[in-house]
Amino acid sequence: MIIIINPSTNERQLAQLQQEIEQAGCVVNRSADGLRTIFGLTGDVAKLDPEQLKSKPGVEKVVRLKEPYKKANRLFRATNTLVQTAGRQIGGDQLTVIAGPCSVESESQIVSIAAAVKAAGAGFLRGGAFKPRSSPYSFQGLKEEGLELLKIARAATGLPIVSEIMSVSMLDRFEQEVDVLQIGARNMQNFDLLKAVGQIRKPVLLKRGMSATIEEFLMSAEYIMVEGNENVILCERGIRTFETYTRNTLDLSAVLALKMQSHLPVLVDPSHAAGLSWMVESLSKAAVAVGADGLIIEVHNDPANAKCDGPQSITPARFADLMLSLRAIAQCENRVV
Numbered sequence: 001m002i003i004i005i006n007p008s009t010n011e012r013q014l015a016q017l018q019q020e021i022e023q024a025g026c027v028v029n030r031s032a033d034g035l036r037t038i039f040g041l042t043g044d045v046a047k048l049d050p051e052q053l054k055s056k057p058g059v060e061k062v063v064r065l066k067e068p069y070k071k072a073n074r075l076f077r078a079t080n081t082l083v084q085t086a087g088r089q090i091g092g093d094q095l096t097v098i099a100g101p102c103s104v105e106s107e108s109q110i111v112s113i114a115a116a117v118k119a120a121g122a123g124f125l126r127g128g129a130f131k132p133r134s135s136p137y138s139f140q141g142l143k144e145e146g147l148e149l150l151k152i153a154r155a156a157t158g159l160p161i162v163s164e165i166m167s168v169s170m171l172d173r174f175e176q177e178v179d180v181l182q183i184g185a186r187n188m189q190n191f192d193l194l195k196a197v198g199q200i201r202k203p204v205l206l207k208r209g210m211s212a213t214i215e216e217f218l219m220s221a222e223y224i225m226v227e228g229n230e231n232v233i234l235c236e237r238g239i240r241t242f243e244t245y246t247r248n249t250l251d252l253s254a255v256l257a258l259k260m261q262s263h264l265p266v267l268v269d270p271s272h273a274a275g276l277s278w279m280v281e282s283l284s285k286a287a288v289a290v291g292a293d294g295l296i297i298e299v300h301n302d303p304a305n306a307k308c309d310g311p312q313s314i315t316p317a318r319f320a321d322l323m324l325s326l327r328a329i330a331q332c333e334n335r336v337v
Contacts, residue, residue: 001026001048002063002075003039009058017056024048029071033078036060040076042226067261069218071225072232077263083231085203086160086179088123090233091265095330095337096294098162098180098267099319100126102309104146109301114153116316117299121323121337124180125150125159126296130166131308132186138308147177154179162205162296168196175200185209185237185272188220198227205233205296207269210240210248214257221264234258234266235296238273247275247312250283255292266291271298271312280314281322288329297322 003021005014014037018028026043041048050062063075070076083090090096099117104110104127114125129146131138142149150161160179165171166187174181180203187193188209197204204224208217221232236255238248250273258266270283284295300306300313314322327337 001041001045001050001065002061003041003053003059004061004063005037005039006058006060007035009037013058017058020056021048029076031077031079036078038076038078040070040073042070067215067218069215069222069262071230072218072221072262072264074261074263079263081230081232081263081265083203083233083265085231088160090203090267091293093335094293095288095326095335096124096265096267097122097323097326097337098124098126098294098296099299100162101128101300101306102271102298102313103128103131103141103307104149105142105307107149107152110149110153111156113299113301113316114157114159116301117319118157118159120316120320121327122159122319123337124162125153125157126162126182126298127153128308129163130170132164132166132184141308144173147173151177165193165197168193171196171200175202178202180205180233183207183220188212188217191223194220194223195227198224198229201229201231203231203233204229205235205267207235207237208239208254210238212239214254214261217254218258218262221262232264233293234262234264235269236266236273236292237269246273246279248273250274250287252286252290255287255290259291265293267294267296268292269296271296271309271314275309275312277303277312277314277318280312281318281325284322285325285329288326288333291333295326 029040099122131141162180164182182205185207241249268287298313303310303313
C-alpha cells in the first residue's frame, strides 16, 4: 500500500500518522520526491482501511499495489535508487561500466586486464573466482585464490571489484573483501542466498534468471530488500528462448519494463546474452540507447586461450574503442561515463 502525503503536511502530522500505522502492525518506509512525502507500507496491510486512512490529516491519496513486490516497486519510492560503493555511484546520470574476464586465471592476467580497462574508462573490475558451470568437468574457478588475486588487482589499479557469490558459507569473506556481490542467473531464486545477502549492506548485482519473468526477477530483488539491504542492482543478461544462434536472447525491452516498474538501477550484460564477441559492441550501444544504467562486459587479453567464455570476450583494444562510442552515446542523453 502507498500513502501519498499532501505537501502542506507538517512533521508532527507525519509522525502521528506513521505512529498510528505502525501500531496497526505495519512497517512504514518513508521517501520523498522533493515535493510530496510517500509512505510505502509493508506487513499486514489488510488490517488497514483505505477509506479511513484517506480521512487522516495530510493524506492525499491511498493506493493498493497490485504487484506482489513492494520495496522494489517504483510507486514505493519516488526517486531512482542510487547505489554508492567505494566512492562510485551506480544509477542516475552516471553510466557505469564493469569490465574484466569471466574468470580470474593468474595474477599477471587479472592485473594487466584491470589496468587496461581502467585506462579505457571502466569504473569497476569484474572477475569470477567461483564459477558455476553446466558441466562438472569444466573449469570451476580459482576459488579463494581467485579472490586474493582480485584484491591484488584492486590494490594495483584502485578499481572496486565485482565477483559472484555462490554459497552462504562464503558470505563473511565476500562481505569483507568484495565491493559488489554478484548473484548469478542460476542463483536468482536461491532464496536462502538472497536472504543472506539481504542481511548485509554491500551492493548486490542480481542477474535475471535464464527463464525468469520480469515479476519473478523483481520478486527476487524483493527477497533481498525485505531483509534490509536496498542496495540492489538489476542485470538483464539474456533469457532462454527457442533461438539457438546466440547463447541467449538479449531482452532489451526488459530494461524499459524494469525501469518503469522499479526504482532500482538496471545494467545489461551483452557478453552472456549473445555469447559471441562480435555482437558485444553493438548490443552495448543499444543497451545504453534504451536507457540502461550501465554495462558488464567480459574483457580478456587472450580470448582464444581463455579458460572460460573466450568466444564472448573482447580484447582490451576493442574495449577501449567501444568506450569511445559509449561516451558519445551517453553524451547525447546528458549522461557521463
